Amino acid sequence: MKTKKGTTGFVALAFAGGALFAGWASAEDAPVAQEAPFGSVAALEDAGADDADDGGDAEVGPAAPPKQTLAISADKSPRPKDSDWDVLGVERSFSPGSSANGCRLQNIREWVRIRCGGSTAQIAMLGGHHEEVSIKLDPVGSDEFVPFPEGGEIVFPVRTGDRRVFEWLGVEFGYKGMTSASTFLIISESWMPWDEGPTIYAR
Structure with missing residues (x-):
């Protein structure tokens, strides 16, 4: 039961x-x-x-960049002083497709300054309008094992009809302190008469 x-x-x-x-x-x-x-x-x-x-988590592609980097007047003006760049210099981007390797591009009126850091062996102008172009290397660093400038800069005016190419050589450190120079950056600047502004390309 x-x-x-x-x-x-x-x-x-x-x-x-x-x-x-x-x-x-x-x-x-x-x-x-x-x-x-x-x-x-x-x-x-x-x-x-x-x-x-989901609240818009989908990635949105970047907007298409402008064709030219700078809008610059064709009027000529005096070269800026070194101290002017830290006060009046406007940060700009290199032209689309560039790989600037951490370098900075600034302009004051029609004048452009490109600064790069890192151990530098040489900055050379390979061709183009050399008038009023200034190339400077920074002082050698305090590290006795790296006896090279710690960067440098290029300053030049950008005007209609310009064409310039620069080569920036960096330093490669190898075995037991051996060093060699290699191309760090190629910089080209051009302003064709039919373009509204210049193209400044770095690669």
Whole structure:
């Protein structure tokens, strides 16, 4: 003869099983949402809706950069003083496609200064209009094992019809203090008569 406690447990188990079966049957009877084929218009729209629900986490591509780097007047002006660059110099970007290697580009009126840090072996102008071009090397650092300037700068005016190319040689340190010079940066500047402004490219 079954006890009252055992009968109650059996009834509860049967009730739970029936509820589970009913839930399973309901899930089977419910219509299944069909996923849109991968790459279809509907799939792309669904993906866009998901991104909107996530609070706009989707990455947005960068805006297209302008063709020219600087908007410069064709009027001539005196060369800025060295102290003017820290006060009046405006930070600019190199032309699209450049890889500046950490160098800075500034301008004051039609004058441009390009500064680079790091051990420098030589800065040379390979060709172009050399008038009013200034090339300076920073002092040699205090490290006796690195007897090279710690950077340098190029200053030049940018005017219609200009064409210039510079080569910046850096220093590579090898085994047991051996060093060699290698091209750190090639800088080209040009302003064709049909362009609205100059192109200053670094690579």
